[in-house]
Amino acid sequence: MTPPLHLSLAGQAVDVLRELVLTGDIPPGARVNEVELAQRLGISRGPLREAIRHLASEGLLVLAPHRGASVPTADAADVQALFELRTALECAAAELAASRRTDADVVRLRAVCEESRRAYSAGERFPYRLDLAFHQALLDAARSPRIAEQVRLVQQRVVLLRSGLRDDPPHQHASLDDHDALVTAVAAGDPLRASDVMRKHLARVCAQMLTSLA
Amino acid sequence: MTPPLHLSLAGQAVDVLRELVLTGDIPPGARVNEVELAQRLGISRGPLREAIRHLASEGLLVLAPHRGASVPTADAADVQALFELRTALECAAAELAASRRTDADVVRLRAVCEESRRAYSAGERFPYRLDLAFHQALLDAARSPRIAEQVRLVQQRVVLLRSGLRDDPPHQHASLDDHDALVTAVAAGDPLRASDVMRKHLARVCAQMLTSLA
DNA sequence: GTGCTGCCAACTGTCGACAGTTAACATTGC
DNA sequence: GCAATGTTAACTGTCGACAGTTGGCAGCAC
Numbered sequence: 001m002t003p004p005l006h007l008s009l010a011g012q013a014v015d016v017l018r019e020l021v022l023t024g025d026i027p028p029g030a031r032v033n034e035v036e037l038a039q040r041l042g043i044s045r046g047p048l049r050e051a052i053r054h055l056a057s058e059g060l061l062v063l064a065p066h067r068g069a070s071v072p073t074a075d076a077a078d079v080q081a082l083f084e085l086r087t088a089l090e091c092a093a094a095e096l097a098a099s100r101r102t103d104a105d106v107v108r109l110r111a112v113c114e115e116s117r118r119a120y121s122a123g124e125r126f127p128y129r130l131d132l133a134f135h136q137a138l139l140d141a142a143r144s145p146r147i148a149e150q151v152r153l154v155q156q157r158v159v160l161l162r163s164g165l166r167d168d169p170p171h172q173h174a175s176l177d178d179h180d181a182l183v184t185a186v187a188a189g190d191p192l193r194a195s196d197v198m199r200k201h202l203a204r205v206c207a208q209m210l211t212s213l214a
Numbered sequence: 215m216t217p218p219l220h221l222s223l224a225g226q227a228v229d230v231l232r233e234l235v236l237t238g239d240i241p242p243g244a245r246v247n248e249v250e251l252a253q254r255l256g257i258s259r260g261p262l263r264e265a266i267r268h269l270a271s272e273g274l275l276v277l278a279p280h281r282g283a284s285v286p287t288a289d290a291a292d293v294q295a296l297f298e299l300r301t302a303l304e305c306a307a308a309e310l311a312a313s314r315r316t317d318a319d320v321v322r323l324r325a326v327c328e329e330s331r332r333a334y335s336a337g338e339r340f341p342y343r344l345d346l347a348f349h350q351a352l353l354d355a356a357r358s359p360r361i362a363e364q365v366r367l368v369q370q371r372v373v374l375l376r377s378g379l380r381d382d383p384p385h386q387h388a389s390l391d392d393h394d395a396l397v398t399a400v401a402a403g404d405p406l407r408a409s410d411v412m413r414k415h416l417a418r419v420c421a422q423m424l425t426s427l428a
Numbered sequence: 429g430t431g432c433t434g435c436c437a438a439c440t441g442t443c444g445a446c447a448g449t450t451a452a453c454a455t456t457g458c
Numbered sequence: 459g460c461a462a463t464g465t466t467a468a469c470t471g472t473c474g475a476c477a478g479t480t481g482g483c484a485g486c487a488c
Contacts, residue, residue, distance in 0.1 A: 007279060008441065034470070044443045045470090046260070050267055057271035065221065066449055066470055084310065085303075085360040092302030146299040150364065222471065248440070258473045259440090280440055280479055 009043045013051035016041060021060050021071055022156065024163040031070040032061065059157050074161055076210055082161075083206035086154045087199055089147055090135065094194040097141035098186045105141035109183045112137050116176055126172035128162070134179050141186065158209075165212045174204060223257045227265035230255060235274050235285055236370065238377040245284040246275065273371050288375055290424055296375075297420035300368045301413055303361055304349065308408040311355035312400045319355035323397045326351050330390055340386035342376070348393050355400065372423075379426045388418055 006012050017037075020026045038048045052069045055061045061069040074082070097105070116130045132155065139148040178201035185194035220226050231251075234240045252262045266283045269275045275283040288296075311319070330344045346369065353362040392415035399408035 010441080033468095035468095046442060046444095049470090050264065053264055053267055054271065057268065067451090068470065081358060081360045084306070084358045085364060088302050088306030088361055089299075091306075092298070096298065144295060144298045146295045147302055150299060224471080247438095249438095260472060260474095263440095281481090282440065 008047065010047035010050040010054075013041055013043060013048050014054050017048075017051050017055055018058075018060060018156075021055065022159055022163065026071055028071045028073045028160070028164050031068055034068065058153055060160060071160075073164075074213075076213060079161065079206065079209055079213060082154065082157055083202060083209075086151070086158070087202045087206075089151045089154060090138075090202060091195040091198045093139055093142040093144065093147050093151060094182065094186070094198040095191040096144050096147070097138050098189055098191040098194040100143050101141040101186050101189070105137070106183070106187045108137050109134070109141065109186065113176070113179050113183055116179065120172065120176060126175060131175065138182070138186070161209065165209070171204060171208045175201065178204070222261070224261035224264040224268075227255055227257060227262050228268050231262075231265050231269055232272075232274060232370075235269065236373055236377065240285055242285045242287045242374070242378050245282055248282065272367055274374060285374070287378075288427075290427060293375065293420065293423055293427060296368065296371055297416060297423075300365070300372070301416045301420075303365050303368060304352075304416060305409040305412045307353055307356040307358065307361050307365060308396065308400070308412040309405040310358050310361070311352050312403055312405040312408040314357050315355040315400050315403070319351070320397070320401045322351050323348070323355065323400065327390070327393050327397055330393065334386065334390060340389060345389065352396070352400070375423065379423070385418060385422045389415065392418070 006015065026032065032052060034045050034048060034052070038045045041048065052061060053063070056063050056069060059072070062072045063069050072078075112130060112134045116126060116134065119130060120126050135151070135155065139151055142148065178197060181197045182194060182201065185197055220229065240246065246266065248259050248262060248266070252259045255262065266275060267277070270277050270283060273286070276286045277283050286292075326344060326348045330340060330348065333344060334340050349365070349369065353365055356362065392411060395411045396408060396415065399411055
């Protein structure tokens with residue numbers, strides 16, 4: 001049922017390598033050996049190099065001349081800069097979502113929120129998977145393909161940052177409330193409030209990430 | 215005086231090819247023949263392919279499997295989506311600039327505005343070069359490297375769109391006023407107004423671009 | 429004349445090998 | 459012992475060639 005979206009070896013290598021980086025299989029700071037990884041993937045260096053350059057353009061790898069690629073490590077300034085970008089994008093998305101949402105969008109957002117609360121009440125931690133699902137649902141409601149694409153890339157970098165953090169934070173309840181408030185603002189068609197709630201939500205997430213970093 | 219920032223052939227090819235696309239030397243819709251262009255640049259296909267993929271990641275080329283790269287053509291929906299992204303980014307940049315600007319930033323912004331008015335009064339049209347310089351100065355004042363990087367990429371796409379448009383628009387005086395209003399808001403340290411002015415400015419530019427397209 | 433079928437040229441995707449550079453190690457002089 | 463220097467191994471940057479696919483063209487049937 002899942003058609004091989006990428007027929008080319010380079011395309012497949014992008015997917016595999018992205019997973020290797022995001023799961024921490026290749027940890028931040030580690031370097032990528034082209035010949036070794038090419039053998040491991042059973043392909044030649046050509047397609048692998050294209051995959052490496054592609055992931056570098058997504059920010060999942062950094063390139064140094066004659067020194068190859070490595071997984072980036074982030075300091076506090078990087079986190080702040082990244083969240084400034086994320087805030088710009090997702091606040092705009094929240095505004096647009098509040099302006100353009102359909103009933104189906106609201107239903108979907110509410111469903112994700114409820115599932116999140118169920119999972120949280122069930123004693124488990126707030127699954128990050130559902131957090132991503134919520135933000136994705138909001139992006140769908142915004143109907144702005146380019147903003148959605150950029151948010152996807154930024155979220156990927158955030159996932160990479162999280163992979164370096166071991167302790168899951170205690171702010172999950174606040175995030176659940178933020179999401180609910182966001183849905184309320186979007187459902188009410190209130191772009192300003194949606195943007196404002198999103199801004200505060202991301203400020204909290206960013207602050208928590210900065211403390212986890214230190 | 216211009217140090218070869220990219221020693222590698224691939225890096226040089228990126229610069230050359232980017233210029234070929236942005237100047238319209240390779241017009242929108244045209245396809246890129248790897249062997250032919252490689253010979254023309256005096257390099258092999260390997261580095262050129264890397265350059266092509268890089269520009270594709272910047273949105274200056276689109277790739278079709280087994281059909282190579284071509285310069286993208288944009289319709290009204292593309293322009294709108296692009297300007298939604300640009301608005302999200304530059305409004306955030308305007309906000310940050312209003313919060314973080316130094317006296318030197320304000321001086322620089324005012325200088326660019328005055329030079330623009332001088333050039334406009336001199337009978338010439340408002341040089342697009344100075345428009346870019348203004349937005350660049352604003353980004354410098356915002357001090358958000360990731361937002362600045364993304365704006366740079368979006369502006370590049372806008373330049374590509376403009377290359378397909380022959381008639382320069384009559385809204386230049388309005389843009390000059392917008393820029394002045396923006397500087398005033400930034401100098402006053404008023405993020406909300408800066409963002410609002412920027413939003414309206416970009417809405418005007420976008421609308422004008424859409425009419426030029428039709 | 430029209431539609432289909434098979435061939436063909438052109439181009440992209442991929443590979444293996446060579447050349448150049450970097451960084452680490454060993455060596456030498458002090 | 460320490461610093462500077464020569465050496466070497468490993469890795470990246472680059473190249474030319476082969477294989478597979480795509481789209482167009484000619485030829486044939488109708």
